[in-house]
Amino acid sequence: MDGVPAVRRRRLGEELRRLRDLAGLTSGEAAGHAGWHQSKVSRIETGRSTVTAQDVTLLLDLYGVRDRALRDLLATLAGRGSSRGWWHDFRDVLPVEYRDFISLETGATRARSLENSVVPGLLQTPQYARALTRDVMPQLDEPAVAALVDVRTARQAVLRQDPPLELWAVLDEAVLRRGVGGSEVMDDQLRRLQEAAELPHVHVQVLPFSAGGHMGVTNSFVIFSFPRIADLDVVVVDHLTSSLYVDRKEDVAAYTAAFTRSRTRALPREESAAKIAEIRLQLPAGRRT
Structure with missing residues (x-):
């Protein structure tokens, strides 16, 4: 039970982990393609780290997610909605x-x-x-x-x-x-x-x-x-x-x-x-x- 930012981080992380699994990638492979350290992907997926809309877009591209509505929703969970609404x-x-x-x-x-x-x-x-x-x-x-x-x-x-x-x-x-x-x-x-x-x-x-x-x-x-x-x-x-x-x-x-x-x-x-x-x-x- 936390404030909205923590809630959104955890929910976003859970969904990104699910999409990574569907893409058949390990967290290390995803991090390598993104040019990140593996710990960054782990922190994002467990909700322990903030994530930008740009980071989300990069991961969704890696995972082959093309659904516009889903991409927009995940970008909103990353904080884009609260800054542009x-x-x-x-x-x-x-x-x-x-x-x-x-x-x-x-x-x-x-x-x-x-x-x-x-x-x-x-x-x-x-x-x-x-x-x-x-x-x-x-x-x-x-x-x-x-x-x-x-x-x-x-x-x-x-x-x-x-x-x-x-x-x-x-x-x-x-x-x-x-x-x-x-x-x-x-x-x-x-x-x-x-x-x-x-x-x-x-x-x-x-x-x-x-x-x-x-x-x-x-x-x-x-x-x-x-x-x-x-x-x-x-x-x-x-x-x-x-x-x-x-x-x-x-x-x-x-x-x-x-x-x-x-x-x-x-x-x-x-x-x-x-x-x-x-x-x-x-x-x-x-x-x-």
């Missing part, structure tokens, strides 16, 4: 950990989110995001709040890209009833959830209070899955002041099982949509259109 423009207000989180989110093909307190960022309206940011980080001035809201909105492009990110969001009922920003903001937010749930690649399910305790009561988390690479899933667990990145296979399996149990206990898609509509109608006096 749109989020780099917000480096003055975004900590490195958040920029790395966005780079993982952007490279993923599927995200499974279990949320116990707030609407997932990919489904937030700007008004909701602004009210939440002000409440959670009251020390920020208005320009910083506006920048973070812009980032939250820009992240949602992954739901409109081709192909779009597949999002599974299991929301505790408390998420829908917590009055972030007041009734008008919540009315717009719940309507946004209703609209998003109609998209074929967005699956929204509600865990009603009647479901009792569940994993999400103690921890909200998201599981990212990536294309082309087996066992690349990464779990991000939210804490008050930081996030924990989990990539050990047995830990990822435990979170995956917890998400599956929560999804099974949640209301089906149609009943979840009806629950959101019901809660929206129960909002205190406010705009409901």
